[in-house]
Amino acid sequence: MALRNTQLPAILFIICIWCGAISVSYGQANTDKKFQNQISASTINDNFLPPYQDYYFTNGLHLSYSRLVNSDFFLSNIMSGEQRKQILRFTLGQEIYTPRLIRAQTIANIDRPYAGYLFLTSTLDTFWRRQNYLQLGLTLGVIGPSAGGEQLQKKWHKWFGFPQPLGWQFQIQNLPVANINMDYKYSFPLSSSADIISNTGFRAGTAFNDLSAGAKLRLGDINAIDHSVATASQLQKKGKDTPADHHKKEWFVFLGVNNTFVLHNALIEGNTFDSTKQAYIKEAEPYLLTISGGFEYALPVVSWRLVMSQLSPEVKGGRRHNIVRVSMAVRF
Template sequence: MKLKIKRSVITLSLVVCSLIVNAQTYSSEAGLQTDNDSYLFQGSDRYYTDGLFLFYRHALATTNNAKLQNKVLGFEVGQKIFNPQTGNIPTATGVDRPFAGYLYAGASLNLLYKNESNLKLSVQTGVIGPAAKGEQAQKFVHDTFGFYSINGWKYQIQNAFQLNLSAEYNRLLYRNDEGFDVSGSAYANLGTGFTGAGVGPLFRLGKLGKLFNSVSTQSTAITKQNADKDHKGEFFIHFKPQFNYVAYDATIEGGLFSNKEPGSLEITAKPVRTIFSNQLGASYVTKRWVIDYTATFPTKVVNPQRYSQQWASITLMYRFN
């Protein structure tokens, strides 16, 4: 009897370990991302101060395509909130970065190739200005959690319709057997709100998934037919230095085609055209969950900006069929 019990315990343990280690394939995922400078635990509340995004992604079939390994259709809605050095600005002289909200809905198509390169095409439509409800969202958070009073949104960017297109390209450059790889990353934005481009390497170290089925390329959703049989989840740290060129930013300069209304207190500024940023974080992909924490440290985005800008992002996705 003791031998049977011991065998049963061993068998059950092996089954449990197998379920933990062997990653399952799921063609859909949904979740959210929250951005906030408070996630760096430095007590700051400035510049890009808050963001909230909801995502749904679904993997599509890649039948009769010899080069394509995965194809993911994505939908998202989101809001970004910007304020000056603090959310409490009693006079216009304290506005070293304009108040602005950006509210949008978007869709994307992510094409991921067997050679571990991918091209992600996205479109977003939305609004900046009071219609984006940035003031209301920030006041709700501060009132709910007992933070300081908000003052200064009367200086915010005026309403303007937004239509923005973007393309992102990634490609594996090097990988060794010790769990380290390097890939190249580039993006370009064109629209009434955001126009610019950026380029930089991505370094990863740990338990890595291939780039056609990885949190690094937003491709953890994949069909069973396209899944990598050796894929057993991910757990790695990542570092991404990046050079960015800003041709236009409506949250700083105001709407591309809008004119300042009579009596408006709107304060705009000129963006810094070249920005360097560093991203550092960790990613974890289990059977059902995708978890990521990333801290971002860019150089100043506006002249004169009194302090540096920094924030962290927390992403949580649930995978299903």
């Protein structure tokens, strides 16, 4: 018998709890070790919470490998200071986007294009003076049929008894993705159990061009951002000069707000330089507000993140959208 929409989030939740129990037990047994490598996985979906609807950002899967590198790897003269750290990260991801009405077969009822997105991102995260964080990144990939979004969504819906999407003929056609990004964060300590992390950044390239700024409030048993689950920076080398908080677990709740000023979004508007080859495109909203909250927990060997976000409409005439990200990372 096919699974109902409401059954899938419950099944995934049980699997996460089971994996978490194993990971926590393993993590408690390895608290004396130092770890310089990390693998992590994130699933992003709008079907984890009521009303269990499947539209807009409908699914995402990210797999990452991170490696602690020599602190003189890059920009050592510019960002000098105590407690300097650099982490090199590679992320392979696939994302699927659909209109609100996936059963619609006419343009009049398609409020955003279907789109598959497959990418590989390389980033260098630099931390200095325990409060500064700079990420520089390069993303290469493809948006369109070659990304496999149509095939994956149709198989997923067939396996779990979901309604089949009927409008993939309105998807964004193949276009290359070559983007750079920069993100800078700064931590403002409020007390030993609270801080505010500001962020500013931009993306530029063939697919995404935007500016962003925001802030996040953390409350709980927090670490500095150079060794926190908040910035995926728990990797460390052996040494007597390791700060004390690098050896303790971390947990906190958070609430964040992010403002994005959109210049171009190829997932909605097609190619940045030539959109005339697209069968169907829409106009992206120039401003996007994202409100996020959640819980993050880390032991020396394992960490978990649960992030719930609400996005303002991304397309003209669109609706707000809720998505959930569940992430797990293991260090070795």
